[in-house]
Amino acid sequence: MNTTMKRHLSSEILPSGLPPVASPDDEAPAVAANGRRIGEVILDLQNISLSFGGVKALTDISFDVREHEIRAIIGPNGAGKSSMINVINGVYHPQKGRILYRGQPRAGMHPSAIARQGIARTFQNIALFKGMTVLDNIMTGRNTKMRSGLLSNAMWWGAARNEEIEHRRKVEQVIDFLEIQHIRKTPVGRLPYGLQKRVELARALAAEPHMLLLDEPMAGMNVEEKQDMCRFILDVNDQFGTTIVLIEHDMGVVMDISDRVVVLDYGKKIGDGTPEEVMGNEDVIKAYLGTSH
Numbered sequence: 218m219n220t221t222m223k224r225h226l227s228s229e230i231l232p233s234g235l236p237p238v239a240s241p242d243d244e245a246p247a248v249a250a251n252g253r254r255i256g257e258v259i260l261d262l263q264n265i266s267l268s269f270g271g272v273k274a275l276t277d278i279s280f281d282v283r284e285h286e287i288r289a290i291i292g293p294n295g296a297g298k299s300s301m302i303n304v305i306n307g308v309y310h311p312q313k314g315r316i317l318y319r320g321q322p323r324a325g326m327h328p329s330a331i332a333r334q335g336i337a338r339t340f341q342n343i344a345l346f347k348g349m350t351v352l353d354n355i356m357t358g359r360n361t362k363m364r365s366g367l368l369s370n371a372m373w374w375g376a377a378r379n380e381e382i383e384h385r386r387k388v389e390q391v392i393d394f395l396e397i398q399h400i401r402k403t404p405v406g407r408l409p410y411g412l413q414k415r416v417e418l419a420r421a422l423a424a425e426p427h428m429l430l431l432d433e434p435m436a437g438m439n440v441e442e443k444q445d446m447c448r449f450i451l452d453v454n455d456q457f458g459t460t461i462v463l464i465e466h467d468m469g470v471v472m473d474i475s476d477r478v479v480v481l482d483y484g485k486k487i488g489d490g491t492p493e494e495v496m497g498n499e500d501v502i503k504a505y506l507g508t509s510h
């Protein structure tokens with residue numbers, strides 16, 4: 218990927234449609250290395266520890282995510298990256314530590330409640346309904362937005378019908394945005410891997426998230442597919458102001474599109490800063506030289 222892929226964002230903070238929130242630490246908004254202003258801290262992870270039986274997946278990890286930024290999580294295999302995403306969206310509950318989302322402590326919250334707070338995700342191993350069409354899979358991303366249940370469907374069929382039309386309209390917007398009109402009626406299982414990854418992104422976007430958690434969205438893709446995916450991630454961040462937490466192994470991608478990077482190794486945080494800062498960090502270099510990455 219060349220440097221033209223790098224973002225060229227305005228210095229304005231993008232409108233998120235949300236009321237302004239005070240940073241838990243009352244920190245001033247930061248300015249990213251590329252000159253773009255990013256917002257205040259919206260997700261604050263404090264001293265997170267998570268273990269599975271004897272396996273310590275995460276040990277005393279603290280970092281934050283600021284509104285509108287692209288925050289990468291990197292590290293060798295088994296470092297705890299996916300576990301961290303699973304903690305953020307409530308699949309795993311850490312034994313120790315505190316999570317603040319928009320300044321509010323969040324303990325023991327169910328993934329569906331977290332999704333309703335505006336956090337959507339994609340999975341390291343694609344989690345789509347392979348026998349269903351692209352359109353129907355993306356429609357499942359609207360679940361958190363659906364108000365009418367069976368009873369209201371029966372009583373207020375007009376309202377439910379309007380709601381359905383609105384959901385379909387949003388889904389079609391996402392389909393246009395990600396340029397997948399040509400496959401909208403294709404069963405997902407028949408698509409090549411790279412397109413399935415894009416459909417998974419589409420399903421997450423259909424929820425109109427404020428924060429998007431992407432677990433290796435480019436794994437297994439060729440160079441051209443990676444460039445497309447980078448462009449879509451930058452466009453989502455740019456046009457919708459979506460905050461993005463991204464797990465990625467490709468250092469070129471990380472350097473090109475992320476504002477800040479947190480580095481994990483054996484469940485511990487070994488680096489945190491701009492891409493340039495972490496790439497110059499001795500511990501990070503050692504962790505990477507000691508592995509196949």
Ligand SMILES: Nc1ncnc2c1ncn2[C@@H]1O[C@H](COP(=O)(O)OP(=O)(O)OP(=O)(O)O)[C@@H](O)[C@H]1O
Nearest residue numbers: 269272273274292293294295296297298299300301
């Ligand atoms: N559900 C689980 N049960 C038991 N151990 C788990 C579970 N999930 C993760 N682990 C362990 O926690 C550690 C961190 O795993 P995790 O999947 O978070 O790493 P990762 O950084 O995402 O790795 P990769 O780059 O291979 O995806 C590993 O030792 C893993 O085996």
Ligand SMILES: [Mg+2]
Nearest residue numbers: 298299300341
């Ligand atoms: Mg993983």
